[in-house]
Amino acid sequence: xxxxxxxxxxxxxxxxxxxxxxxxxxxxxxxxxxxxxxxxxxxxxxxxxxxxxxxxxxxxxxxxxxxxxxxxxxxxxxxxxxxxxxxxxxxxxxxxxxxxxxxxxxxxxxxxxxxxxxxxxxxxxxxxxxxxxxxxxxxxxxxxxxxxxxxxxxxxxxxxxxxxxxxxxxxxxxxxxxxxxxxxxxxxxxxxxxxxxxxxxxxxxxxxxxxxxxxxxxxxxxxxxxxxxxxxxxxxxxxxxxxxxxxxxxxxxxxxxxxxxxxxxxxxxxxxxxxxxxxxxxxxxxxx
Amino acid sequence: xxxxxxxxxxxxxxxxxxxxxxxxxxxxxxxxxxxxxxxxxxxxxxxxxxxxxxxxxxxxxxxxxxxxxxxxxxxxxxxxxxxxxxxxxxxxxxxxxxxxxxxxxxxxxxxxxxxxxxxxxxxxxxxxxxxxxxxxxxxxxxxxxxxxxxxxxxxxxxxxxxxxxxxxxxxxxxxxxxxxxxxxxxxxxxxxxxxxxxxxxxxxxxxxxxxxxxxxxxxxxxxxxxxxxxxxxxxxxxxxxxxxxxxxxxxxxxxxxxxxxxxxxxxxxxxxxxxxxxxxxxxxxxxxxxxxxxxxxxxxxxxxxxxxxxxxxxxxxxxxxxxxxxxxxxxxxxxxxxxxxxxxxxxxxxxxxxxxxxxxxxxxxxxxxxxxxxxxxxxxxxxxxxxxxxxxxxxxxxxxxxxxxxxxxxxxxxxxxxxxxxxxxxxxxxxx
Numbered sequence: 001x002x003x004x005x006x007x008x009x010x011x012x013x014x015x016x017x018x019x020x021x022x023x024x025x026x027x028x029x030x031x032x033x034x035x036x037x038x039x040x041x042x043x044x045x046x047x048x049x050x051x052x053x054x055x056x057x058x059x060x061x062x063x064x065x066x067x068x069x070x071x072x073x074x075x076x077x078x079x080x081x082x083x084x085x086x087x088x089x090x091x092x093x094x095x096x097x098x099x100x101x102x103x104x105x106x107x108x109x110x111x112x113x114x115x116x117x118x119x120x121x122x123x124x125x126x127x128x129x130x131x132x133x134x135x136x137x138x139x140x141x142x143x144x145x146x147x148x149x150x151x152x153x154x155x156x157x158x159x160x161x162x163x164x165x166x167x168x169x170x171x172x173x174x175x176x177x178x179x180x181x182x183x184x185x186x187x188x189x190x191x192x193x194x195x196x197x198x199x200x201x202x203x204x205x206x207x208x209x210x211x212x213x214x215x216x217x218x219x220x221x222x223x224x225x226x227x228x229x230x231x232x233x234x235x236x237x238x239x240x241x242x243x244x245x246x247x248x249x250x251x252x253x254x255x256x257x258x259x260x261x262x263x264x265x266x267x268x269x270x271x272x273x274x275x276x277x278x279x280x281x282x283x284x285x286x287x288x
Numbered sequence: 289x290x291x292x293x294x295x296x297x298x299x300x301x302x303x304x305x306x307x308x309x310x311x312x313x314x315x316x317x318x319x320x321x322x323x324x325x326x327x328x329x330x331x332x333x334x335x336x337x338x339x340x341x342x343x344x345x346x347x348x349x350x351x352x353x354x355x356x357x358x359x360x361x362x363x364x365x366x367x368x369x370x371x372x373x374x375x376x377x378x379x380x381x382x383x384x385x386x387x388x389x390x391x392x393x394x395x396x397x398x399x400x401x402x403x404x405x406x407x408x409x410x411x412x413x414x415x416x417x418x419x420x421x422x423x424x425x426x427x428x429x430x431x432x433x434x435x436x437x438x439x440x441x442x443x444x445x446x447x448x449x450x451x452x453x454x455x456x457x458x459x460x461x462x463x464x465x466x467x468x469x470x471x472x473x474x475x476x477x478x479x480x481x482x483x484x485x486x487x488x489x490x491x492x493x494x495x496x497x498x499x500x501x502x503x504x505x506x507x508x509x510x511x512x513x514x515x516x517x518x519x520x521x522x523x524x525x526x527x528x529x530x531x532x533x534x535x536x537x538x539x540x541x542x543x544x545x546x547x548x549x550x551x552x553x554x555x556x557x558x559x560x561x562x563x564x565x566x567x568x569x570x571x572x573x574x575x576x577x578x579x580x581x582x583x584x585x586x587x588x589x590x591x592x593x594x595x596x597x598x599x600x601x602x603x604x605x606x607x608x609x610x611x612x613x614x615x616x617x618x619x620x621x622x623x624x625x626x627x628x629x630x631x632x633x634x635x636x637x638x639x640x641x642x643x644x645x646x647x648x649x650x651x652x653x654x655x656x657x658x659x660x661x662x663x664x665x666x667x668x669x670x671x672x673x674x675x676x677x678x679x680x681x682x683x684x685x686x687x688x689x690x691x692x693x694x695x696x697x698x699x700x701x702x703x704x705x706x707x708x709x710x711x712x713x714x715x716x717x718x719x720x
Contacts, residue, residue: 010306014331014427020375023413023424027405030395040379042393090329092308103309108530111311112523112645112658114537117530123302124535148331148427194320194434194624194652218498226424227438231324233428240542241384265316266653269325 001034002052002162006082007072008039009058009065010092010131015083016040016057017150022155029155033162051076053161055144059085059092059277060132064125073138079163081140082154086133088235089277091147093131094269096277097285100129133278142167147233147274150219172228174212178202178221185229186254190261193228203229209270214240214247216232233274242280244271289678291686296678301671303534314657319626319648322657323432326644329661332375334428335419336637336662339500340644342432344356347520347608347647348631349434351624356617357436360422362500362608364429365635367418369499369602372638373595374415376705377463378408381592384699385470388617404466407459411599414456414686418606421445436621443616446557450610457569460603464573467596471589472580481700482676483586485509486669487541487551488560495563497601499636505561506541506551511584515543519634521641526660535663553640553665554593554704560584567608570601588673589705593706598638626652637662639705663706673700690717 006016016039020026035041039057047068054076060066071080081087089096095103104127108119134140144157160167169195175182180202187207197203203210203224210224211232221232236243248271251258272279290297310329322341326332340360346352347611353361381403383397391399416426420439423429431438453648471478486509493502504522506514517525528537529546541549551557560583565574574597581590609615630647640662647656674697678685681693694715 010308012328012331012334014328014334017331017375017427020379020409020412021416023409023416024406027402027409028399029396035395042391042395058306061308062304062306065306088494092313092327094313095309098312103312103320104307107307107309108537111528112541112656113526113528113532115527117537118532120530120532120535122533123300124533125304125306127307147328192318192320192626192652194622194626196621199439217314223422223430225439228324228424228430228433231499266318269317273325 001032003048003275003286004033004035004053004055004077005047005049005051005072006035006038006041006055007057007068009056009068009086009134010061011083011085011090012057013040013057015055016149016153017148017220019154022151025151025155047071047075048157049075052238053078053080053158055080055158056134057082058162059089060128060134060137061092062125062127066137069134069137078141079134079138080142080144080157080161081134082144083149084116084145084233084274085280087135087145088275089131089133092272093277093282096130096282097268099210100127126164130275143169145169145216145235146219149165153218170216170218172217173237174215174217174219174224174234177217177219180211180224180226190255190258197227199227203227209251211243211247211271213250214243231273232271235275243275245270245280289674289716290720291682292720294686296675296682299671299678300533301349301674303536303667305535307535311657311659314646317455317654319348319646319652319654320434320624322644322646322654324428324430324559326659327428329659331427333368333372333638334424335365336635336642337644338423338429338432340633340635341638341644341646342434343501343633344631344644344646345434345633345648346551347626347632347633348629348646349627349652350629351435351454351622353436354619354622355708356614357620358500359609359612359615360437360441361432363606363615364419364422364431366602366606366609367415367422369415369598369619369638370606371412371415371419373599373602374408374411374463376638377592377595377599378412378469379404379505380705381702382408384702385474409461411456411459411463414603416451418449421449426670433621433624435624438621440618440620441616446610447614452609453607457603460600461569464596464600467593468573468576471593478589479587479712481587481589481679481703482521482673484588484669484673484676485586487514487544488551488557488584489551489553489641489665490558490561491634491641492558492562497558497562497565501635504634504641507561507584509584511560519632519643521564522632522634522645524661526643528664533669536667538668539660539665540668547668547672551665552669553662554591555598556585556588556591557640558636559597565597565601567601567604569604570597573597573600588700591703591705592703639663640665661678663704666704666706670701670704670706685717686719693717
């Protein structure tokens with residue numbers, strides 16, 4: 001029986017809940033593998049040796065996260081970046097644009113309800129300067145992107161790897177799976193989702209900032225289907241090096257006006273919500 | 289915890305979960321994005337954040353969702369309670385009560401009683417299906433938007449959701465009976481965990497158990513009402529202290545200071561604060577709980593029984609809402625206008641009272657965010673409980689029985705269902 005571990009770093013356990021959301025198939029999986037150590041399923045404290053497959057959820061934010069990733073890599077034949085935090089840094093990496101001291105200072109000393117105290121330091125792993133995807137620390141064999149990933153996709157990929165196959169992710173974008181009608185028109189104004197869209201027509205053509213064109217398919221476009229723009233949680237296709245910049249580039253070509261409306265602070269979370277840590281933009285800002 | 293020369297030297301609950309700084313991360317983001325961003329705080333109960341955030345922004349922008357939208361949100365939330373509670377009661381907590389179980393975890397339980405695990409998984413699937421149907425996604429839904437909901441529920445989907453209801457309900461009662469039976473048989477074990485006397489805080493409406501909306505009530509350890517306040521007044525009643533040894537902040541009641549003002553939230557607190565619960569079967573078990581253990585109840589393990597009562601309520605409520613004619617109404621959205629304002633949204637998350645507070649500028653962009661999440665509010669009391677138990681278990685630990693002690697500490701922590709129950713190296717006992 002294959003030996004599996006699942007790990008949780010800086011994330012929200014949503015990827016693990018997605019695993020449980022395989023429901024009956026999850027129980028089938030439990031029968032066919034040996035889960036030796038797991039973030040929520042097994043209370044075994046130590047990470048065992050000779051792991052066949054490791055699913056790592058979450059990004060690297062602390063010295064403890066980094067040590068765990070290295071230990072798991074050393075002990076595992078195959079490491080999977082499980083979910084968009086592990087793959088690209090995830091939503092918490094939007095903080096990478098700010099200085100760590102400002103973050104600690106605001107959250108632990110200056111929120112409206114914080115009245116006294118210190119920035120935590122004793123018997124705690126150190127918070128590192130930036131949030132990083134696990135591929136910044138170790139070699140990653142496969143990615144299962146998504147915030148969270150699609151349960152069916154997790155099952156297919158894991159089973160394929162266990163059979164010694166080489167699974168591949170979809171090579172289409174979210175628009176290819178979206179049922180909304182495209183008329184080939186160009187958005188005239190950029191709209192915020194506080195206004196109600198036409199439920200039948202493409203959200204982007206109506207002027208809503210939908211990241212479908214720059215985002216990997218496989219989710220069946222549930223967000224546009226619920227009249228909400230795609231926020232790009234599955235990250236870009238391999239052919240697109242920077243999801244947010246690609247989207248921005250396309251938009252600027254469509255509407256000249258938008259280039260003037262773009263605000264780096266307000267729109268960072270729109271175009272790079274899940275991928276900032278691994279984006280070109282972050283690298284550019286770092287080297288400046 | 290550290291024992292030195294026969295004495296308990298030090299107890300620290302080190303929450304090492306990496307801080308993700310959501311309060312700062314939300315600043316500069318458009319207010320309407322708060323429901324989708326903030327729900328990434330927790331993958332187990334995203335709907336709680338989704339709804340607290342949307343209510344806070346609606347409060348700031350002065351827009352009220354139409355009634356059918358509120359019904360849809362309550363249904364979405366019932367799905368969240370069902371999924372989260374079923375997951376906790378089966379995967380996390382139940383293995384603790386089968387004391388002869390070799391592997392005290394889901395896999396051990398599954399080997400011993402596969403039927404029971406199947407029942408629990410089916411329940412959590414029903415919860416996930418509700419979330420997906422109303423919110424668009426089973427985890428991190430998208431449908432709640434300032435002013436209402438983004439998509440109506442169709443009659444066909446409603447019928448599909450109701451299809452297996454009778455079996456779901458039967459299974460819920462089965463799980464409930466298993467819990468009530470275990471707890472009646474293991475009274476000594478249950479009461480062996482120190483009953484910590486604290487204040488209890490929860491939202492409630494006219495004495496009724498409530499999760500989506502209402503004023504906040506605080507009762508003392510005798511069950512007497514100390515005060516009641518509206519969401520926007522929370523800063524006058526609750527404050528947070530930061531400590532050197534933990535990444536979570538320690539909330540307390542301002543009036544009593546720290547540590548006298550320690551309070552608890554979550555299922556036990558909601559039971560102690562509310563007088564009754566609205567649905568029939570849940571009320572039956574609510575009274576059963578009250579008859580067996582009295583009221584208020586301070587025993588931490590009873591969190592699980594209160595959770596069972598809430599699970600029954602959420603299942604019954606889901607049917608009640610699905611049968612409401614207005615649930616498939618198309619009138620679910622009012623246009624919201626982003627503007628300057630300050631708004632507070634409070635809900636009862638599965639793990640307890642959750643507070644979101646946003647300030648927005650004239651364009652509706654967030655300039656300040658403050659979040660008091662459910663789990664944090666129980667952490668100071670959990671630490672206190674560990675300290676009391678560390679004294680009680682001292683003779684055993686000094687005789688070298690650390691493994692059993694370690695498990696007992698974990699059972700105590702797990703009763704609260706914190707988002708941290710699964711952290712590795714949860715308990716470290718040092719004897720010098």
